[in-house]
Amino acid sequence: MKDMEIPKATAKRLPLYYRYLKFLFDSGKQKVSSTELSEAVKVDSATIRRDFSYFGELGKRGYGYDVESLMNFFGKTLNEDILTHVALVGVGNLGHALLNYKFHQSDSIRISAAFDADPEIGGRILEGVPVYPVTELVQQVKEQKIEVAILTVPMEAAQPIADQLIEAGIKGIMNFTPVRITTPDDVMVQNVDLTNELQTLIYFLSHYK
Structure with a gap:
């Protein structure tokens, strides 16, 4: 995918197809x-065919798509054959839920290190994942060569923690805080605001019946 210029909307649908x-x-x-x-x-179906067309001829007219070949193609495109280690920063209620989730829908993603400011949590192993004191964040992320992080910290800690993650070499952050963090151009941020999504759903339910 790094060598292909495809729309972001298409890229977001690829895991769904896979x-x-x-x-x-x-x-x-x-x-x-x-x-x-x-x-x-x-x-x-028109959107699906357009999405697929960015990758060349993936099917045959009158036959459709070969499931195994298409699955393997998108698996390779999504780096499903490469294990990506992820850092989780903030082991509160949401963070703990993410540890329990274990990303069952993908065998290529693993939370391999977690960090928290609470001294009672740091040094423990939760759901098979070691939890380090947040003071060790930069060191551990560098040593473990982690490039992706999930941020589930209090609002006031979001930017300072993001700055430490960037210092440690993180290239992608999934941000569950309502704060829009500032990062260099080469660090991608995916914002996930659960409250905003729920409020949007309630708005649509109220106005588009």
Whole structure:
């Protein structure tokens, strides 16, 4: 994907396609049409065909797509064959929930280190993941060569922790705080505001019945 210029909207849909193709493969299905994919993932078939067209000829007219080949292609595109180690900063209620989640939908993602300012948590192992004092963040991220981090800290700590992560060499941050952190151009940030998403859903329910 690094060598391809594809729209961000398309890139966001690739994991969705991959997970469903993996489900089809595990269930023994050998081929699938864009219409079938559309019904399953709730993306219109024209969009699916356009998304796929960025990667060349992935299917055959009148036949559809070979499930195994397409699954393997998107798996390789998404680096599913490479294990990505992730740091979790902030082991409060949300952080603990993420540790429990273990990212079952992907075998290529693993939270390998967690950090927290609470001295009662630092030094423990939770859900198989070592929790370090936040004072060791820069050192551990560098030593473990971690490039992706999840941020679930209090608002006031978001930017200072982000600065430490950047110092340690982090290249991508999933930010669960409501603060919009500032990072260099070469550090990607994905903001996930659960309250905002819920409020948006409630708004749509109230105004688009």
